[in-house]
Every structure is written in structure tokens, then in C-alpha cells.
Amino acid sequence: MTDEDPRTDHVLVSNAVLGDTDAFEQIVARYGPEMFRYARNMLSDHGAAEEVVQDAFVAAWKGLDNFRGDSKLRTWLFSLVSHKVVDHRRKRAIAPAEDWVFERRSTDAHLDPETRATGDDFMQDLARALSELPYRQRACWLLREVEGMTHPEIGQIMTLSAGAVRGQLQRARVTLSERLAEWQ
Structure with missing residues (x-):
């Protein structure tokens, strides 16, 4: 931001x-x-x-x-x-999303390989789950969670009401939670 x-x-x-x-x-x-x-x-x-x-x-x-x-x-x-x-x-x-923009944080040479591999695996699973979301859900989730925008701002961008944005976000979060359950 x-x-x-x-x-x-x-x-x-x-x-x-x-x-x-x-x-x-x-x-x-x-x-x-x-x-x-x-x-x-x-x-x-x-x-x-x-x-x-x-x-x-x-x-x-x-x-x-x-x-x-x-x-x-x-x-x-x-x-x-x-x-x-x-x-x-x-x-x-x-x-589907393959080339993911969630740039990997620079890896510290002291970071243990298991932790690094787990982080990469999670990002791949997240990218795959996001790519499978319907367009509006993915757009709303990215604008909120990655770009840090408010519901009214997202609504202006997506031509949705703030309530509709909340609904899209809720559905996206439920779907992502289900698809990423093994990481919880």
C-alpha cells in the first residue's frame, strides 16, 4: 500500500x-x-x-x-x-495461476530447508486455490488482503455495494479455508 x-x-x-x-x-x-x-x-x-x-x-x-x-x-x-x-x-x-505475484520473501541462509519448503508449498496451494475462485471473489480478496483496500473502495472499483463486497469476501474466505484446511 x-x-x-x-x-x-x-x-x-x-x-x-x-x-x-x-x-x-x-x-x-x-x-x-x-x-x-x-x-x-x-x-x-x-x-x-x-x-x-x-x-x-x-x-x-x-x-x-x-x-x-x-x-x-x-x-x-x-x-x-x-x-x-x-x-x-x-x-x-x-x-490458471502459475506465475504467482506473491513474491517470495528473500530466503535467509539460516532458515531451515523444511520451513522454506513448507512456505513454498503453501504459496503454491494458495495460488492454486485463488486461481479457482470465481472472478469477483478473487478480485475482492486480492484488493482487500493484498492491496489493503476498504470495502467501499473495493465496491467503487468493482461496481458493487460494500455489502456485496463483504459477501464476495466471505465466500472467498470460506472457499480458501476449505481448500487450505490441511494448512490450518
Whole structure:
């Protein structure tokens, strides 16, 4: 999650609307990595995620003058990525998640091999379980648990009510709990 300052975002958007490319580059630098992480988790394809995020930033650049500030800039940008992910999924069938974005924590040389192997096995099982979730459940879970967004923010991104987000999260958590029962 970024250390976003809405005032700074407002200034960056205002300057970018006036054509300041440096301001827009700061927006890209601030939000691009987490947008990419989300897209890569949703698509399980590094190249497709890059394309989706690039398309989202092109749409943002073209539509910045329409950004009214009703939501946070981060939320608005994630909604663009979310829409681009849906568009991409419509165009292409996606494969189950293999190339998982939950980057492995750097392994300490002193960490015992059994612990390391167990962690890798768990991440593989989690990736597999997440890839089998319905789209909305997976998206809501990733936005909440990985990106740290609130239910209303996820609702804005996914065009769902906060209650519907809670329901999607609950179903995702129940399914993940069942599929990962051996790890509990």
C-alpha cells in the first residue's frame, strides 16, 4: 500500500490535466507497482498485466480532466485496471495461476530447508486455490488482503455495494479455508 497524500494527489492531477508530464510520471511511479501486482494476480500473465496497466494509464491520461475527486485517485486508477482486466479476460481465455505475484520473501541462509519448503508449498496451494475462485471473489480478496483496500473502495472499483463486497469476501474466505484446511 502506498503512503498516499490526497493533497499531493490533487496537485499532481491538477498539474497533469494542464499537460505536466512530470506530474503524471509521479502518479505512475506512485501507483503503477501495486496496479501491476493486482493485474498480474488477476491475469497470471506478466506480459498481459503490463499491457493492462499500460492501457489503464493511457485511459487515465486521456480521462484525467474527467476525474472529479469523488473517490481517491488510487481507487479511480484501480477501477481503470479492473475494467481493463475484464476486457482482457473477455478477449482471451486465461490459464490458471502459475506465475504467482506473491513474491517470495528473500530466503535467509539460516532458515531451515523444511520451513522454506513448507512456505513454498503453501504459496503454491494458495495460488492454486485463488486461481479457482470465481472472478469477483478473487478480485475482492486480492484488493482487500493484498492491496489493503476498504470495502467501499473495493465496491467503487468493482461496481458493487460494500455489502456485496463483504459477501464476495466471505465466500472467498470460506472457499480458501476449505481448500487450505490441511494448512490450518
